[in-house]
Amino acid sequence: MSKRDYYEVLKISRTATQVEIKQAYRKKAMKYHPDRNQGDPEAEAKFKEVNEAYDVLKDEQKKAAYDQYGHDAFQNGGPGAGGFGAGGFGDIFDMFGDMMGMRRGGQGQRRTGADIQIQTEIELTEAFSGVKKTVKFQSKKSCTSCNGSGSEDKAKGSQTCPTCHGSGKIRSQNGFFLVERPCHTCHGSGQVISNPCKKCQGTGLESQEKELEIDIPAGIEDGTRIRIAGEGEAGSNGTPPGDLYVHVSVLPHDIFQRDGGTIFCRIPVRMTQAALGAEIEVPIIDGGRTKVKIPTGTQSGKQFRLRGKGFSVLRSSSRGDMYIEVKVETPQNLTKRQKELLEEFEKESQDGHEQGSPETSGFFSKVRDFFEGKS
Ligand SMILES: [Zn+2]
Numbered sequence: 001m002s003k004r005d006y007y008e009v010l011k012i013s014r015t016a017t018q019v020e021i022k023q024a025y026r027k028k029a030m031k032y033h034p035d036r037n038q039g040d041p042e043a044e045a046k047f048k049e050v051n052e053a054y055d056v057l058k059d060e061q062k063k064a065a066y067d068q069y070g071h072d073a074f075q076n077g078g079p080g081a082g083g084f085g086a087g088g089f090g091d092i093f094d095m096f097g098d099m100m101g102m103r104r105g106g107q108g109q110r111r112t113g114a115d116i117q118i119q120t121e122i123e124l125t126e127a128f129s130g131v132k133k134t135v136k137f138q139s140k141k142s143c144t145s146c147n148g149s150g151s152e153d154k155a156k157g158s159q160t161c162p163t164c165h166g167s168g169k170i171r172s173q174n175g176f177f178l179v180e181r182p183c184h185t186c187h188g189s190g191q192v193i194s195n196p197c198k199k200c201q202g203t204g205l206e207s208q209e210k211e212l213e214i215d216i217p218a219g220i221e222d223g224t225r226i227r228i229a230g231e232g233e234a235g236s237n238g239t240p241p242g243d244l245y246v247h248v249s250v251l252p253h254d255i256f257q258r259d260g261g262t263i264f265c266r267i268p269v270r271m272t273q274a275a276l277g278a279e280i281e282v283p284i285i286d287g288g289r290t291k292v293k294i295p296t297g298t299q300s301g302k303q304f305r306l307r308g309k310g311f312s313v314l315r316s317s318s319r320g321d322m323y324i325e326v327k328v329e330t331p332q333n334l335t336k337r338q339k340e341l342l343e344e345f346e347k348e349s350q351d352g353h354e355q356g357s358p359e360t361s362g363f364f365s366k367v368r369d370f371f372e373g374k375s
């Protein structure tokens, strides 16, 4: 089945503002929310579709990519493929829940520890080849004094929370939905600590600086978010840890520009090389080089395609193409001899050799016509 246009899914115009996008999403998500459509697979599919569309359109960067390339922008790891860290249905509920101001409680416990968001920068060449990057960040681990229980007294430990009777959540009706909120007394753990640990004040957590080597895949785009499950903050009371999200920025390169799998490089050539034809050496993003023949009479701005010499494509062994653009450079600071030669050359060009510069002579014949009133 072909994918529907995200704007169409949310029934909004391509010029919709973020506020309008959010409103449209809210409306659609409520309509298709599984709580209201128990066991209806069509509604479930629609709910997923709506969430996928919103996941892209709410993010300016993803939206820009989508506006330009459509679904192709994500074919190597779109929201559905998990490339942006959206790991399936669970995340959708989180996204919806965050927006509606609710959290899904799980088995009477706080679901997980907190997620951590960090930034890292890599070179374009590293994005090409893929790279292992060591990142350092502040995190929280289980308190070493109380083993994460939060209680000073290991024997007594914690007691069942009197507010929620251990379930960790309180239910209430909110519009269409039965909403579950974490219990405010025990913060969702279902347990209260009678004698809090002095080291962690009963949180069960302790700050730590963490270092982690992460694998950045070849072909990664600037602005991609990598999710590393379980590397976030530890959960309290031994609940699972949160996730780590690494936002990867790819630094601009001095000579190469990248657009998806395509690499551009502008190469200056001497006026005489362009006129006489030449073989020039071209640098390749993989660190190699290749020779390219510039034909006689090459104009400035002329592009040449080098197949398969472009950027790596995410999760694929293929590569895009490279385009070089020739920039003809007019010589400066001429020597006496160069000046003589060029003056002679110029004289030869004026003496009726019009086919040597067809654009120039064509232009000036139009100028003549213009002054003579023909056009
Ligand atoms: Zn402690």
Ligand SMILES: [Zn+2]
Pocket (backbone or CB within 6 Å): 161, 162, 163, 164, 165, 166, 167, 168, 169, 183, 184, 185, 186, 187, 188, 189, 190, 191
């Ligand atoms: Zn409670």
